[in-house]
Amino acid sequence: MAKLYLLLAALLGATGVILGAFGAHGLRDKVAENLLEAYKTGVHYQMIHALALLGVALLIQQWGARASLATAGALFALGILLFSGSLYGLTFGGPRWLGPVTPLGGLMMIGGWVALFVAALNYSR
Template sequence: MAKLYLLLAAFLGGTGVVLGAFGAHGLRGKIAENLLEAYKTGVLYQMLHALALFGIALLIRHWGEKTSLLVSGGLFALGVLLFSGSLYALAFGGPRWLGPVTPLGGLAMIGGWTALFVAALNLPK
Protein backbone atom coordinates (compact mmCIF):
# COMPACT_ATOMS: atom_id res chain seq x y z
CA MET A 1 0.00 0.00 0.00
CA ALA A 2 2.90 2.36 0.56
CA LYS A 3 3.66 2.27 -3.16
CA LEU A 4 0.02 2.91 -4.09
CA TYR A 5 -0.21 5.87 -1.72
CA LEU A 6 3.10 7.24 -3.00
CA LEU A 7 1.84 6.94 -6.59
CA LEU A 8 -1.41 8.67 -5.61
CA ALA A 9 0.54 11.42 -3.82
CA ALA A 10 2.68 12.02 -6.91
CA PHE A 11 -0.36 12.00 -9.21
CA LEU A 12 -2.38 14.35 -7.01
CA GLY A 13 0.60 16.66 -6.49
CA GLY A 14 1.44 16.82 -10.18
CA THR A 15 -2.12 17.31 -11.33
CA GLY A 16 -2.61 19.85 -8.54
CA VAL A 17 0.19 21.98 -9.97
CA VAL A 18 -1.27 21.69 -13.48
CA LEU A 19 -4.79 22.53 -12.28
CA GLY A 20 -3.49 25.43 -10.19
CA ALA A 21 -1.60 26.90 -13.14
CA PHE A 22 -4.62 26.45 -15.39
CA GLY A 23 -6.82 28.19 -12.85
CA ALA A 24 -4.40 31.10 -12.45
CA HIS A 25 -3.76 31.62 -16.16
CA GLY A 26 -6.63 30.03 -18.05
CA LEU A 27 -9.72 30.69 -15.96
CA ARG A 28 -9.27 34.24 -14.67
CA GLY A 29 -11.90 36.40 -16.33
CA LYS A 30 -13.58 33.39 -17.93
CA ILE A 31 -15.62 32.15 -14.97
CA ALA A 32 -17.35 33.98 -12.13
CA GLU A 33 -15.07 35.03 -9.26
CA ASN A 34 -16.92 32.85 -6.73
CA LEU A 35 -16.44 29.81 -8.98
CA LEU A 36 -12.75 30.64 -9.40
CA GLU A 37 -12.41 30.83 -5.60
CA ALA A 38 -14.10 27.43 -5.25
CA TYR A 39 -11.74 26.04 -7.89
CA LYS A 40 -8.71 27.44 -6.00
CA THR A 41 -10.01 25.85 -2.79
CA GLY A 42 -10.19 22.50 -4.58
CA VAL A 43 -6.58 22.87 -5.73
CA LEU A 44 -5.39 23.86 -2.26
CA TYR A 45 -7.03 20.88 -0.57
CA GLN A 46 -5.79 18.54 -3.30
CA MET A 47 -2.21 19.71 -2.79
CA LEU A 48 -2.39 19.51 1.00
CA HIS A 49 -3.74 15.99 0.88
CA ALA A 50 -1.19 14.92 -1.74
CA LEU A 51 1.44 15.82 0.86
CA ALA A 52 -0.55 14.01 3.54
CA LEU A 53 -0.65 10.87 1.37
CA PHE A 54 3.10 11.17 0.87
CA GLY A 55 3.49 11.19 4.64
CA ILE A 56 1.19 8.21 5.04
CA ALA A 57 3.26 6.28 2.48
CA LEU A 58 6.42 7.04 4.47
CA LEU A 59 4.77 6.01 7.75
CA ILE A 60 3.61 2.72 6.24
CA ARG A 61 7.15 2.01 5.00
CA HIS A 62 8.50 2.75 8.46
CA TRP A 63 5.87 1.21 10.76
CA GLY A 64 4.10 -1.26 8.48
CA GLU A 65 0.57 -1.52 7.20
CA LYS A 66 -1.29 -0.50 10.33
CA THR A 67 -5.05 -0.46 9.72
CA SER A 68 -5.46 3.14 10.84
CA LEU A 69 -2.73 4.29 8.42
CA LEU A 70 -4.36 2.40 5.55
CA VAL A 71 -7.76 3.88 6.41
CA SER A 72 -6.25 7.35 6.69
CA GLY A 73 -4.70 7.19 3.23
CA GLY A 74 -7.86 5.79 1.69
CA LEU A 75 -9.99 8.51 3.23
CA PHE A 76 -7.58 11.22 2.09
CA ALA A 77 -7.76 9.93 -1.50
CA LEU A 78 -11.56 9.63 -1.37
CA GLY A 79 -11.79 13.09 0.16
CA VAL A 80 -9.80 14.66 -2.67
CA LEU A 81 -11.92 12.90 -5.26
CA LEU A 82 -15.19 14.04 -3.71
CA PHE A 83 -14.21 17.46 -2.32
CA SER A 84 -11.85 18.80 -4.96
CA GLY A 85 -13.50 16.90 -7.81
CA SER A 86 -16.93 18.33 -7.05
CA LEU A 87 -15.52 21.88 -6.78
CA TYR A 88 -13.78 21.51 -10.13
CA ALA A 89 -16.94 20.19 -11.74
CA LEU A 90 -19.07 22.99 -10.26
CA ALA A 91 -16.57 25.60 -11.49
CA PHE A 92 -17.02 24.24 -15.02
CA GLY A 93 -20.81 24.34 -14.86
CA GLY A 94 -21.47 20.84 -13.53
CA PRO A 95 -24.88 19.93 -12.20
CA ARG A 96 -25.99 21.58 -8.96
CA TRP A 97 -26.50 18.19 -7.28
CA LEU A 98 -22.70 18.07 -6.95
CA GLY A 99 -22.90 20.81 -4.29
CA PRO A 100 -23.82 18.37 -1.50
CA VAL A 101 -20.96 16.04 -2.56
CA THR A 102 -18.36 18.62 -1.50
CA PRO A 103 -19.03 18.32 2.26
CA LEU A 104 -18.94 14.52 1.97
CA GLY A 105 -15.40 14.87 0.66
CA GLY A 106 -14.62 17.16 3.57
CA LEU A 107 -15.96 14.55 5.98
CA ALA A 108 -13.74 11.92 4.34
CA MET A 109 -10.73 14.20 4.82
CA ILE A 110 -11.63 14.78 8.46
CA GLY A 111 -11.98 11.01 8.85
CA GLY A 112 -8.51 10.59 7.34
CA TRP A 113 -6.99 12.98 9.86
CA THR A 114 -8.88 11.23 12.65
CA ALA A 115 -7.53 7.86 11.52
CA LEU A 116 -4.03 9.34 11.44
CA PHE A 117 -4.55 10.55 15.01
CA VAL A 118 -5.55 7.02 16.03
CA ALA A 119 -2.48 5.65 14.26
CA ALA A 120 -0.28 8.07 16.18
CA LEU A 121 -1.82 6.97 19.47
CA ASN A 122 -1.16 3.31 18.66
CA LEU A 123 2.33 3.49 17.20
CA PRO A 124 5.28 2.33 19.29
CA LYS A 125 7.35 4.92 21.11
Protein backbone atom coordinates in the same frame (compact mmCIF):
# COMPACT_ATOMS: atom_id res chain seq x y z
CA MET B 1 -0.06 -0.21 0.12
CA ALA B 2 2.81 2.26 0.58
CA LYS B 3 3.60 2.18 -3.14
CA LEU B 4 -0.03 2.80 -4.09
CA TYR B 5 -0.29 5.80 -1.78
CA LEU B 6 3.06 7.13 -2.98
CA LEU B 7 1.90 6.87 -6.60
CA LEU B 8 -1.40 8.57 -5.76
CA ALA B 9 0.40 11.34 -3.85
CA ALA B 10 2.68 11.99 -6.82
CA LEU B 11 -0.20 11.96 -9.31
CA LEU B 12 -2.42 14.18 -7.18
CA GLY B 13 0.44 16.56 -6.44
CA ALA B 14 1.34 16.90 -10.12
CA THR B 15 -2.27 17.39 -11.20
CA GLY B 16 -2.73 19.90 -8.38
CA VAL B 17 0.09 22.03 -9.76
CA ILE B 18 -1.30 21.72 -13.30
CA LEU B 19 -4.83 22.61 -12.18
CA GLY B 20 -3.53 25.51 -10.10
CA ALA B 21 -1.61 26.94 -13.05
CA PHE B 22 -4.63 26.47 -15.29
CA GLY B 23 -6.84 28.26 -12.78
CA ALA B 24 -4.41 31.17 -12.46
CA HIS B 25 -3.84 31.62 -16.18
CA GLY B 26 -6.72 30.00 -18.02
CA LEU B 27 -9.78 30.74 -15.91
CA ARG B 28 -9.17 34.28 -14.70
CA ASP B 29 -11.67 36.04 -16.97
CA LYS B 30 -13.61 32.95 -18.01
CA VAL B 31 -15.59 32.09 -14.87
CA ALA B 32 -17.31 34.11 -12.14
CA GLU B 33 -15.14 35.20 -9.22
CA ASN B 34 -17.00 32.98 -6.73
CA LEU B 35 -16.44 29.94 -8.95
CA LEU B 36 -12.77 30.82 -9.34
CA GLU B 37 -12.46 31.00 -5.54
CA ALA B 38 -14.13 27.60 -5.20
CA TYR B 39 -11.74 26.20 -7.80
CA LYS B 40 -8.75 27.63 -5.90
CA THR B 41 -10.05 26.05 -2.70
CA GLY B 42 -10.24 22.69 -4.48
CA VAL B 43 -6.63 23.02 -5.67
CA HIS B 44 -5.45 24.11 -2.22
CA TYR B 45 -7.06 21.16 -0.44
CA GLN B 46 -5.87 18.76 -3.14
CA MET B 47 -2.27 19.86 -2.60
CA ILE B 48 -2.46 19.68 1.19
CA HIS B 49 -3.95 16.21 1.12
CA ALA B 50 -1.59 14.97 -1.59
CA LEU B 51 1.20 15.81 0.87
CA ALA B 52 -0.73 14.10 3.67
CA LEU B 53 -1.02 11.03 1.45
CA LEU B 54 2.74 11.16 0.89
CA GLY B 55 3.19 11.22 4.66
CA VAL B 56 0.93 8.19 5.05
CA ALA B 57 2.94 6.30 2.43
CA LEU B 58 6.17 7.10 4.27
CA LEU B 59 4.68 6.08 7.61
CA ILE B 60 3.49 2.77 6.19
CA GLN B 61 7.02 2.21 4.88
CA GLN B 62 8.48 3.07 8.31
CA TRP B 63 5.89 1.58 10.69
CA GLY B 64 4.52 -1.21 8.52
CA ALA B 65 1.01 -1.73 7.23
CA ARG B 66 -1.52 -0.75 9.88
CA ALA B 67 -5.26 -0.59 9.40
CA SER B 68 -5.45 2.99 10.68
CA LEU B 69 -2.78 4.16 8.22
CA ALA B 70 -4.45 2.34 5.33
CA THR B 71 -7.74 3.96 6.33
CA ALA B 72 -6.14 7.41 6.53
CA GLY B 73 -4.69 7.06 3.03
CA ALA B 74 -7.95 5.84 1.56
CA LEU B 75 -9.91 8.64 3.19
CA PHE B 76 -7.44 11.30 2.02
CA ALA B 77 -7.59 10.01 -1.57
CA LEU B 78 -11.38 9.72 -1.63
CA GLY B 79 -11.71 13.08 0.10
CA ILE B 80 -9.66 14.73 -2.64
CA LEU B 81 -11.74 13.07 -5.31
CA LEU B 82 -15.05 14.15 -3.78
CA PHE B 83 -14.14 17.53 -2.28
CA SER B 84 -11.83 18.94 -4.94
CA GLY B 85 -13.47 17.04 -7.78
CA SER B 86 -16.90 18.42 -6.96
CA LEU B 87 -15.54 21.98 -6.79
CA TYR B 88 -13.84 21.53 -10.17
CA GLY B 89 -17.06 20.15 -11.61
CA LEU B 90 -19.14 23.04 -10.26
CA THR B 91 -16.64 25.53 -11.67
CA PHE B 92 -17.17 24.10 -15.15
CA GLY B 93 -20.95 24.08 -14.94
CA GLY B 94 -21.49 20.57 -13.61
CA PRO B 95 -24.83 19.45 -12.20
CA ARG B 96 -26.08 21.02 -8.98
CA TRP B 97 -26.03 17.68 -7.14
CA LEU B 98 -22.23 18.13 -6.96
CA GLY B 99 -22.77 20.83 -4.31
CA PRO B 100 -23.71 18.38 -1.52
CA VAL B 101 -20.81 16.10 -2.51
CA THR B 102 -18.26 18.72 -1.43
CA PRO B 103 -18.90 18.43 2.33
CA LEU B 104 -18.85 14.63 2.09
CA GLY B 105 -15.35 14.90 0.69
CA GLY B 106 -14.45 17.26 3.51
CA LEU B 107 -15.74 14.75 6.05
CA MET B 108 -13.56 12.08 4.46
CA MET B 109 -10.53 14.35 4.74
CA ILE B 110 -11.32 14.94 8.42
CA GLY B 111 -11.73 11.20 8.85
CA GLY B 112 -8.29 10.71 7.32
CA TRP B 113 -6.76 13.02 9.92
CA VAL B 114 -8.61 11.19 12.71
CA ALA B 115 -7.34 7.85 11.39
CA LEU B 116 -3.81 9.27 11.32
CA PHE B 117 -4.29 10.41 14.93
CA VAL B 118 -5.37 6.88 15.89
CA ALA B 119 -2.31 5.46 14.13
CA ALA B 120 -0.09 7.80 16.13
CA LEU B 121 -1.82 6.87 19.40
CA ASN B 122 -1.32 3.17 18.69
CA TYR B 123 2.28 3.51 17.50
CA SER B 124 4.89 1.62 19.43
CA ARG B 125 8.29 0.41 18.34
